[in-house]
Amino acid sequence: MTRPDLSPSAPARPAAGNPLLEVDDLHVEFRTRSGVVHAVNGVSYSLSEGETLAILGESGSGKSVSAQAIMGILDTPPAVIAGGGIWFEGRDLLQQTPDEQRRVRGPGISMIFQDALSSLNPVYSVGYQIGEMFRAHRGTSKKEARQRAVELMDRVRIPAAASRVDDYPHQFSGGMRQRVMIAMAIALDPKVLIADEPTTALDVTVQAQVMDLLKDLQRDTGMGLVLITHDLGVVNEVADNVAVMYAGEIVERGTVDDVFTDPAHPYTDGLMSSVPQVEAKGGRLQPIAGQPPNLAAIPSGCPFHPRCPRRRLGAAAAPGRECATDVPPLRLVVPGREAACHYSEEVLGV
């Protein structure tokens, strides 16, 4: 298996260490009655210590499925990991037995979800559920586990943690529940935290609090953070690097500064100009035409070509770069930037 060239996405803002987590040409399919849904089609990325990598994409872009594959929480069947590798601490998780995977993932990689309420068990107190992490993985005593739970709740800034440790999930607000989830996720000092739309269900003022908390925790622990989101603003404010996903593929990758200032893929470009901004009223929005693709019938060639304003079809295309037939590879366009478009140079204007 050829390892992907990981250097292009390396220039992260903090000093990039060795890759903690590497996803290598991951393919995930859902084999359903009505056909095969290609949810993730050859996704590769790596995450270094202290790095925040945003995976930006719309619903159905495969951003969550790839994270679930890393966590080993895909429902198999119908999901099938059809190829690729997930490297963590020098081992390919996909080559290991489920038991070995659990031993590695439990303390090493953890995940928080969008819907904190349904991720918490309503019949146990939050303190018990946080303490469970220690009891299950470290064999800590009940009393000590409760003590650790209080410390953690303090750490995620839940006010009056000591008195709220025995409360039940429904007694917390949405933002506080998400903090409980974060407390559980960081309980075992993971090296990698995957946050799947952690603030989508939250109000904007609470979102700001939670993102602040995640940033502070990351600074303290040096963990790598994979932030899965559809919110351009959150990416801009929190992440170092960004990978833009469309139809199960990464279509553009680079530092947030570069990608947001000058997108190299027409999809990224379209996203940027279709979103209204709070800092200016702006003119008429410039939407991306059409609908997101059906993953059971991904268009041939470049998956974005039916919606692309720059597509070149037939004779208009350069040889080997016909948008409807030739699949554009994710390639280095300018130093530090990769994009999967035949005409990225034009999009960038270089």
Next chain:
Amino acid sequence: MSDHSVPARGVAAGDERAAHRGAAGSTSRSRGTDRTTPSEPTTGATAASAAPRPGKPVAGETLLEIRDLQKYFPLTQGIVFKRTIGHVRAVDGVNLTMRRGETVGLVGESGCGKSTVSKLLVALEKPTSGSILYKGRDVARMSGRALKDYRREVQIIFQDPYASLNPRMTVGDIVAEGWAVHSDVAPKKGRLQRTQELLDRVGLNPDYVNRYPHQFSGGQRQRIGIARALALRPEVIVCDEPVSALDVSVQAQVVNLLEDLQDEFGLSYLFIAHDLSVVRHISDRVAVMYLGSIVEEGTDEQVYTSPSHPYTQALLSSVPLHEPVLRGQKDRILLQGDVPSPANPPSGCRFRTRCWKAQDVCAEQAPALVDRGQGHPSACHFAEAREVVPVDAE
């Protein structure tokens, strides 16, 4: 476009500044406009944001007037013999005016009561007290013919395009249902053709009349919901979070469609949303809600560039910005704690429990929604304009 000289889109506070911001907006977005979509005349698109859009009627007479609106939901205990143990004050003293042809944005976080306002407006709920005057008549006192007319003229678009369409009705039936209730709007003959025209108008293939909602994507379903509202030729459409369930790339399509329809049919919108960016984009005037009442109101320009209520300031400062150059340039106001329960709101000013300016007077006296010298009404004893969102001046 210069012949539309009356600035209906609310630039009363300093035309120069508005023009400047319009220009800033155009540059920040230029990468999208000057290279993509040649079909759209982009020049002047930004000017149109300050001047009325072509064909858009200048905001006219008052259409809707909400006066001191209150809606309390009883909290009950017991199953057979219910007794009331308190009230949730979902809406507690809302005042709002909407003129013909304008878009009023209503923003607030979840639980602030903005959705209850929308339900009250389309007469799905009866107000506890206060009134909604439509063309001068109180909706709560309407009945029979008058209420039926009101229900035709005021339509609603819902947030969740998956829940707002009956899964067992064809798209044609959904769009045409209003005509079965209001048979005078469209004669029986030719309804199919009108349905297809409407589908075409909202950007759907007219051949889809016999399909079912589940065969469409979220954005397409929202278009079906819009066609259903349009079918009755309404004057006012209450848009209750119409784009927040949609994918980012599809949101803009629906926003543009709403703007076009407004121009074409002279519609007035009450645009309810939690997304401050979308509200700013589409609204002429904006009202900010917190815990059942409006804390600040003004033109989009006034509210976004010189917010004067601490809550508005905190809200705006929490919105993540999209421009890397602006990162870290804004004041971050992190609010402490959670929104108090609407069943037991704080005395005096609702916001005082989370406010950094709170003093004794705030607990004693509820601040009125008036202009205290900052240029637009704000419900704070210590209202003071402050720039929170940095101006994007590249």
Next chain:
Amino acid sequence: MTDQQQMDLRRDEVEAGTTTGLAAPSVDVTEARQNSLWSDAWGELKRNPLFWIGAVLCLLFVLMAIVPQLFAGGADPRACDLADSKALPSAQHWFGFDQQGCDYLANVVYGARNSLIIGVAAVLVVLVLGIIVGAIAGYFGGVTDGVLSRLTDIFYALPLILGALVLLRVGPSTNLPIISDRGPGAVALALALFGWMTAMRLVRSQVIAVKSSDYVAAARAMGASNGRILVRHILPNAVAPVLVYTTITIGVLIAAEATLTYLGVGLQRPAISWGLQIEAGQESIRTAPHLVLFPSLVLTLTVMAFILMGDALRDALDPRQRA
């Protein structure tokens, strides 16, 4: 660019909102007719083989109930010879003979009428009562719901068999039209009156769930009447689980008729029904198992036929199930 491509491009632009469709109001009415849920459902049913299996079986049993002579092979169920008592099946007498020495095939065939009348009639009453009471309770809520739900609870407290037993025992001494004659109609009514509550509960909970959906709110905001909302929006979305429940219930009710007979209040000989046959056959299940086997078999087939049709109908009425 081909015409098709140009049309696609235009469609994209319209969908993107960059151009408006109104500029060219070129709508052709492509189909003269608009489909409804029911016509689409029928189109779907027609293509479902399971539905046809169920339908053919049902038709068979209904025919059996109407013209049993066709199926009995010329035998008269009441022409009996005690010498043949409990004789096992043979080439001439496929189902053998019963205790009295009557041809069992003829008996089973002639039993279809009473059993089907009881099962189908009782289930129809259950369905009607359940839907009406459940829909009213769920839709109007409040006091109406409180009263109707408590009423249902009271009926729940009475066991099906006990309630039917009392009613059928008292029935003949009253002047009530169907109840007093102690025929299959009385049995069906008695079973339905004490067996509709689960259907009501099912409908009620579904109606409550559907009532709060946005599309109902949309219809209300549009000014649609309660009747229209119930018929067009709520019931089509609420009856599916009840349909499935009632198809299964047909079998339960036919079997319950047997219990009533056993207790001496159901149909009485010389009436012929599957319930009577199963009940009578139980005594000699060791020596003549065919006496229980054959009526049970046709009962099972009947129930299966209804379940197949109910399942197919439920799927056909749900557009989301269609490919």
